[in-house]
Each structure stands twice: as structure tokens, then as C-alpha cells.
Amino acid sequence: MxxxxxxxxxxxxxxxxxxxxxxxxxxxxxxxxxxxxxxxxxxxxxxxxxxxxxxxxxxxxxxxxxxxxxxxxxxxxxxxxxxxxxxxxxxxxxxxxxxxxxxxxxxxxxxxxxxxxxxxxxxxxxxxxxxxxxxxxxxxxxxxxxxxxxxxxxxxxxxxxxxxxxxxxxxxxxxxxxxxxxxxxxxxxxxxxSTVVGPRPTGETEQTGGIGILIGAVQRGFMPVVPGGSSYWLPLVENDVVAEILVFLIQDNSPLGGTYPLLARKEESPNMKELLNVITTQLSVPKPAGALPLSWIQRLMSLGGSRISGIPAQSLAFITDRTFPVQETEVLLKRMGRSWPDIREQLPFVIADLDYRLLPKPEEGASPAHYTRSRLGNLAMLGWEGEGEPWVIVHGLLQSADDLLPLGSQLHRLTGNPVWIVDLAGFGRSPVHPEQDAFTGQVQALIDALSEMQAPIKLVGHSVGASVAAAALQLSGRTDCRLALLQPVADNARDGRFKPMLRLPRRVGRVLLRARPRQSWARMFRSSRGDVMEEAGVERLAERVHGYLRSPRIAGAHVDLLRWIHLGHRQTASFWDTYGNVRDMGHEADPLVVWAEKDLDYYFPTRLHTGYQKVDVPYGHYFPVFQFEQTAQILIDWAEGGHMNNKGQESELRYGN
The missing domain is CATH 3.40.50.720 (NAD(P)-binding Rossmann-like Domain)
Structure with a gap:
């Protein structure tokens, strides 16, 4: 060679x-x-x-x-x-x-x-x-x-x-x-x-030993104070910024050499108090109460606190009150024709990514290959590029975008279309939304995300994600989107077991939801075998949900939407009209509703506005996850206009066994 x-x-x-x-x-x-x-x-x-x-x-x-x-x-x-x-x-x-x-x-x-x-x-x-x-x-x-x-x-x-x-x-x-x-x-x-975090736009931070240690401590309730106080800071840089500088230097034909600290000026960066406030806001936990000298915390960690908290004492060395000579770096950036990015814009996505990444997860089989991580508005998303009209899929409760990857992969394989699965705000890898009202915040986040896709799309929602998708489509006023609702959920719950917990203060309800043991989730899934799960699948799902809800951010987002469903925190009388109004807005195709007859937790919304196409399947609530091949085929048939009656007529079709 x-x-x-x-x-x-x-x-x-x-x-x-x-x-x-x-x-x-x-x-x-x-x-x-x-x-x-x-x-x-x-x-x-x-x-x-x-x-x-x-x-x-x-x-x-x-x-x-x-x-x-x-x-x-x-x-x-x-x-x-x-x-x-x-x-x-x-x-x-x-x-x-x-x-x-x-x-x-x-x-x-x-x-x-x-x-x-x-x-x-x-x-x-x-x-x-x-x-x-x-x-x-x-x-x-x-x-x-x-x-x-x-x-x-x-x-x-x-x-x-x-x-x-x-x-x-x-x-x-x-x-x-x-x-x-x-x-x-x-x-x-x-x-x-400096401490390296993930690139824009996703903030995907696979290196969990840096700021991930701090986020993990907040996640577990082991960071009640600000280490060092507001005079200290944790310098951060995205890995794509580091790589961009390296690529520039590699291509430099006449390098001069030098030392380039990759961090912003201290006065232009978030201090430890601001950083902890952003982390606690995103994780939906109380803000730190005061500060402790960094040397005291290091001493506590070395005396055994590290074993309890999981925070290595030496990890605190990256928190500093020093300033660094960045003039040479700024000259280099000027040669590159760029300025130093503000890390504040990226922090919510880094925090959400690490919060989700640090959760315990069961061993899973092989996941679909070659999907990409991206971002739509302020929502994280997974999916595939392709040709033609995109599919956008919104998950339901006890799920994230990852759970619908098999469905998305099947749609992409059979159609070649782009397929994108979004995480609802506060779920999966998406930051929390700023709205006080849970449902309104979710709807607005989806409206903002969809505004970045100007071409026609096929919008699919499952469970409460169907409600979010329908409301977002109605309020956006768009007439270039087709809507498919898989087991839509709003005020049609049969099961009232969550109601006593949901009437308690939000923080208490979240603690109870996080504390619910894996065996309890397994009993709940076992009582609804309509999704044709083997016992191993039930246990794996229970372990997955139990680990997923260890995040206070995700548990809080669940409590908010469960309250919206079970306690009537909405205008129920007009909500179901949303589905029909989508048809009245000038759409050429009727919305699709797929209903699983073996769902024991929700009944079919009888007040649902007419003018939709309905397909019945002999499964349980989570059929888009477990019967993803059949679900994909139903969606493709609907999109292509096959096996459906004339527009404006309810069509009763059956798929499955």
C-alpha cells in the first residue's frame, strides 16, 4: 500500500x-x-x-x-x-x-x-x-x-x-x-x-461521565445544593464544534501551532447556579436550596458519599471558579468565520438526552437498523429519510419514540416514504414544554414542530398521542395533512385505578408513579393480554416501564396527561368534535380510526364525530407496538385508498385473526 x-x-x-x-x-x-x-x-x-x-x-x-x-x-x-x-x-x-x-x-x-x-x-x-x-x-x-x-x-x-x-x-x-x-x-x-456534550440539533450525549454525572445525581435526588455557588461553573462544548475546529486545523496548510481551550468566556457562560436551575427545571424537581463550598462536597464524597450518591469525588474537579485564556481560540474561530455558540440553546436537549440515556433499560432484541436521530421544533425524533409524503407518528402513554421504531421501520420499508416518530414534550428525549396546562403544552409543541414541515404529511397518533395529533392539526388550520388515530384516548377511560393518586398534589402523584413496583405493572399488562404477548414479553414491558418512570421528568409528564384524561382537566364536550372538524376543514380524505376491541382500559368514544373511516382489530391497547406489521398494512391501505368505502361514510373493517 x-x-x-x-x-x-x-x-x-x-x-x-x-x-x-x-x-x-x-x-x-x-x-x-x-x-x-x-x-x-x-x-x-x-x-x-x-x-x-x-x-x-x-x-x-x-x-x-x-x-x-x-x-x-x-x-x-x-x-x-x-x-x-x-x-x-x-x-x-x-x-x-x-x-x-x-x-x-x-x-x-x-x-x-x-x-x-x-x-x-x-x-x-x-x-x-x-x-x-x-x-x-x-x-x-x-x-x-x-x-x-x-x-x-x-x-x-x-x-x-x-x-x-x-x-x-x-x-x-x-x-x-x-x-x-x-x-x-x-x-x-x-x-x-471542556466537558463535551452532544451536537446540534439533537444534543445526543453518549459520553455520560461528564455532565451526565451531575444530571444523574439530580435525577436521583442527590444534588440539593449548588456545588461551590454562583462563582463556579462547568465549562461545556458540543462535540461537533470540537470536530469542526479539528477539521479546520487538519486542512491548514501552514499551521502555526498553539493552545486552544475550547470553552466560552466565563462571564458569557451559565454559572453553576444557572446550570442547576436549568437541569432541575427540565427534570421537574425542586431547585437547589443554597450552596456549599466545593471542598466540603469533595470531602463528603471521599468519606463515603460517593458510594451512596454514585458521584465520584474526582468528577467534581471539572467544576471550577477559574477563568481560561481563550484569546487564541477566538482568533482561530475568527479565521474559521464563526463565533462561539451559546450552550444555553442546547442545554435542554442535552439534559433530556442524558436523563433518558441514564435510565435502566431491559435487554432488548435487535432494533431496526440505520434510523437517524433528529429534531423537529423542540421535539426529539427518530426515523428514516425517504421519497414522497412523510409519515409523522406520535406515541402514547408509557411509551417513547423508541417503542414505535418497529412500526416506523415497517412503514419505511414498504413505502419508501420518510418516516419520523416524535417524542412528546417531557417524554423520551424531548425537553419539557413551558405551558402550565399539560395538554395545551403538548399540542402547541407539536404545532410548532409540524410548522417546520411545509409539505403534505400523514399524521398518525396512538392513544393520548392521537388526541394531541388531532388537536394540533385542527388548531394549526392546515389542510394538507391526513390524520390516522390509533386507539384514541381522552375522556373514555374505563379504569379508575389512577384517580386516587391523581387527586393528590402533582409531586406526590409523581413519587407514587415512580415508586410503583415492576410486579404491579406486570399484573396490569398481564390482565390485558389482547396484545398477544408471551409471559417474557409482559415481564420485559413491565421492566421497561418501571425503568422509564424512574425519570422525574418523564413521570411528571405522565402524571400531567393522566390527570387530563381521568380528572376532566379539559373541555370534554367540545373535544371529540376535533376529529370531525378535521374532515370539515377541507381535507379530501377522511380521518382513519383504528380500534382494538380487546382493550380493557378504554372504551370506544361513542361521541366521536362522524365522517371517519373505522377499522376494528382483535387486539389490545398497545397493538401499534406488538402488532406493528398489521398496523403498518392498515395505514398503507388507508393512505393508498384501498379497502375503504366512499368518503364521508363510516367503514367497519376487520384485520388480524
Whole structure:
């Protein structure tokens, strides 16, 4: 393999499957013609990780098997010679685990730094033109960019202890590479990302060890005070911003080198009090009552608080009262033609994503492949691109968009249309809505989301999601949308078991809902076997719902909509007319209503306005989840006009067994 014959810039990169690395590879594939040599422990796992992240083109990617913790990176000689053809080195490798033991941290960070530096030296000495650029990614608390030289005192908390090994070894590696670059005369750019969160627009933050520790503590009720108070802050940066800067530097033909802390100015960023207020608002829990000195909290954690709360004492080191020299970073951003983004706009989505990600989830089978995460308005969504008129699906109670992925996948496979499944506000990965009234807030959030889709759509809602979809379509005044209602729910509940709990204050009702044991959910699902679930399926669903409601945000959103259903917090007399009014607004096709006859919790809304097409199925309430193939076929038949009577007539059809 003679890479020089390609006539391309060649990059050797470590950390390509990490949180920053995957986004960097994706942007390099999409924006450049650079060839990448990626150091990975397993080609198959690396390829799978990159494909899952959205990397589709591997023509300019060569995987090289190796390991940062091994002597010589574990490289065979032939691969070592290939790497020497690279003109740029990007070292972004290393485990994100602040609890690493000292020996492991030293192997990964110090040993890895020495081996990468040796490669840089070999390239600088042997390659024609030398090494064009060495780019090193290391944490923002590293002191070496602040004028501290190798061998001088480092400001690392608990220096020399087992707890500080992660930070200490990363920073020593930074100092070593700086000295090596100076000694051998190659350009070095050091990128110091602050705590990294997910990219726009989704905020998808798979790296849960940063701000995720703080969100998890609030989720479990272990953050009643502000650590350090309002003079402290937790600097944050999105991983796509980090990747954009790395891609710019990789393409720089005449790099000057430098140190670039990736964080906003302290005075332009949320302080710890503001950050905790945003987190508690999104998670629907009380705001912190006062503040405690950070040193006190660290002491409490080291005395056993970490075992109780799950907050490692060393994780608090990322909360700081320091300011950082960002002038060099701002000059770089100016060269790029952009400014530093305000993290406040992204925080609600990061918080919702991590809140959902940190919940316990049962082992599931293989999920549909190649769906993408995106955002519609202020609602998170999952789905697939395609051709033709999009389907937009809204889930019901005890669900999120994930639960309807099999239905969405089937619709996409059979029609080729775009299919998008949204999370209601406060459910799944969507932030809470600001409205006081639960149903009004959900409807407005969906109206705002649908306003971003100007073309005709097919809008499908299940359970209370059907009510939200119908009301949103009516209030938006749109006549270019078709409406399908699967087991619509408003005031048609048979089961009153939730009513006593729902009459209590919201906070109490939410605590009771979160505390409901898994066995109780299993009994409820077992009593309604209309969805033809095996016993293992019942247990898995009960475990899923029990874990899902551990989030105070999601439990609160459920309590709000359950109150709307069971306690009459709405104008019931006019609500059902919504469905008929959709027909009267000038739509050419009648709304579809699919009703599951074995649903024991809800009865068919007899006051439903006429002028719809009705299909009966012999299942239970959750048929769109469990009988997704039949549900997809019903929806396709309706969309294509097949098996349906004339417009304006109620059609009684039966699908299933």
C-alpha cells in the first residue's frame, strides 16, 4: 500500500471511535478528500461504531490494528511504515474514565503519548517535507497551556493519589508531547476541550461521565445544593464544534501551532447556579436550596458519599471558579468565520438526552437498523429519510419514540416514504414544554414542530398521542395533512385505578408513579393480554416501564396527561368534535380510526364525530407496538385508498385473526 500514489493528504488518527473522534471522522468524510489511517483495536467494531454514527463512505478510511497501551502501539512493521507516510497526526485517543487506576492510566496516556511522539519523530526525520502538523486533544484543566512547563508543579487535585490518576497522566502526557515537539521542531496544536456534550440539533450525549454525572445525581435526588455557588461553573462544548475546529486545523496548510481551550468566556457562560436551575427545571424537581463550598462536597464524597450518591469525588474537579485564556481560540474561530455558540440553546436537549440515556433499560432484541436521530421544533425524533409524503407518528402513554421504531421501520420499508416518530414534550428525549396546562403544552409543541414541515404529511397518533395529533392539526388550520388515530384516548377511560393518586398534589402523584413496583405493572399488562404477548414479553414491558418512570421528568409528564384524561382537566364536550372538524376543514380524505376491541382500559368514544373511516382489530391497547406489521398494512391501505368505502361514510373493517 503506497499512499503517496493517491495524491492525497494522509492523516493518522487515534481515538476515532470516541465521542469526539466519530464526529471528526464523519466531518472529514463529508468535507474533505483526506485519507485517514485509524488506529483501532478491532476493525469490525470500529466500522460498526462509525456506521452507527452515520459514517457511510469508507473509501478513504484504512483501519490499522493497534492499542495505545501496548509497546510500539502493538503495530506490525508494515503498518508502522504505512503510518510514516502520514503528514498529519491527530492524537485524540484515551479512555474517558475518571476512576482509572494509576497503572492503567499511565499505560494509556503516558505510554501512548511516548509511542505517538516516537512516530512523529520518525515522520519528521524520514518523510520528505517532515511532519506538517501534530494535533493533540487533551482536557481543558491541563496546566501546560497556562505557562506551566514540564517538571513544574501541576494544579491537580489529590495529586499523587489513586483518585487523580486519570487527570494526572493525561496532563503529564500533554507536557511530554509539548517538550518533544519543541525538541524535534514540528508544529503542535493542543486542543483543550471542556466537558463535551452532544451536537446540534439533537444534543445526543453518549459520553455520560461528564455532565451526565451531575444530571444523574439530580435525577436521583442527590444534588440539593449548588456545588461551590454562583462563582463556579462547568465549562461545556458540543462535540461537533470540537470536530469542526479539528477539521479546520487538519486542512491548514501552514499551521502555526498553539493552545486552544475550547470553552466560552466565563462571564458569557451559565454559572453553576444557572446550570442547576436549568437541569432541575427540565427534570421537574425542586431547585437547589443554597450552596456549599466545593471542598466540603469533595470531602463528603471521599468519606463515603460517593458510594451512596454514585458521584465520584474526582468528577467534581471539572467544576471550577477559574477563568481560561481563550484569546487564541477566538482568533482561530475568527479565521474559521464563526463565533462561539451559546450552550444555553442546547442545554435542554442535552439534559433530556442524558436523563433518558441514564435510565435502566431491559435487554432488548435487535432494533431496526440505520434510523437517524433528529429534531423537529423542540421535539426529539427518530426515523428514516425517504421519497414522497412523510409519515409523522406520535406515541402514547408509557411509551417513547423508541417503542414505535418497529412500526416506523415497517412503514419505511414498504413505502419508501420518510418516516419520523416524535417524542412528546417531557417524554423520551424531548425537553419539557413551558405551558402550565399539560395538554395545551403538548399540542402547541407539536404545532410548532409540524410548522417546520411545509409539505403534505400523514399524521398518525396512538392513544393520548392521537388526541394531541388531532388537536394540533385542527388548531394549526392546515389542510394538507391526513390524520390516522390509533386507539384514541381522552375522556373514555374505563379504569379508575389512577384517580386516587391523581387527586393528590402533582409531586406526590409523581413519587407514587415512580415508586410503583415492576410486579404491579406486570399484573396490569398481564390482565390485558389482547396484545398477544408471551409471559417474557409482559415481564420485559413491565421492566421497561418501571425503568422509564424512574425519570422525574418523564413521570411528571405522565402524571400531567393522566390527570387530563381521568380528572376532566379539559373541555370534554367540545373535544371529540376535533376529529370531525378535521374532515370539515377541507381535507379530501377522511380521518382513519383504528380500534382494538380487546382493550380493557378504554372504551370506544361513542361521541366521536362522524365522517371517519373505522377499522376494528382483535387486539389490545398497545397493538401499534406488538402488532406493528398489521398496523403498518392498515395505514398503507388507508393512505393508498384501498379497502375503504366512499368518503364521508363510516367503514367497519376487520384485520388480524
Amino acid at each position: 503506497n499512499l503517496t500514489n493517491w495524491g492525497q493528504t494522509v492523516l493518522f488518527m487515534t481515538g476515532s471511535t470516541g465521542f469526539i473522534g466519530k464526529e471528526t471522522v464523519r466531518q472529514l468524510v463529508e468535507k474533505t478528500n483526506i485519507h485517514m489511517l485509524l488506529l483501532v483495536r478491532s476493525e469490525q467494531r470500529a466500522r460498526t461504531a462509525l456506521e452507527s454514527y452515520g459514517v457511510r463512505n469508507f473509501e478513504r478510511i484504512t483501519f490499522i490494528r493497534g492499542d495505545l497501551s501496548l509497546p510500539g502501539l502493538g503495530l506490525v512493521q508494515a503498518d508502522r511504515e504505512h503510518i510514516k507516510q502520514a503528514s498529519i497526526l491527530l492524537h485524540a485517543g484515551g479512555t474517558m474514565d475518571i476512576t482509572l487506576e494509576r497503572e492503567t492510566a499511565e499505560q494509556i496516556f503516558m505510554q501512548g503519548a511516548k509511542e505517538i511522539a516516537q512516530l512523529a519523530e520518525d515522520i519528521q526525520r524520514q518523510r520528505s517535507g517532515g511532519l506538517r502538523h501534530f494535533i493533540h486533544v487533551v482536557g481543558f484543566m491541563s496546566p501546560y497551556g497556562q505557562g506551566v512547563r514540564q517538571g513544574e508543579h501541576m494544579e491537580v487535585s489529590h495529586k499523587g493519589s489513586q483518585e487523580s490518576a486519570y487527570e494526572e497522566m493525561k496532563f503529564k502526557a500533554d507536557g511530554y508531547i509539548r517538550e518533544h515537539a519543541k525538541q524535534h521542531g514540528y508544529p503542535l496544536s493542543v486542543i483543550n476541550p
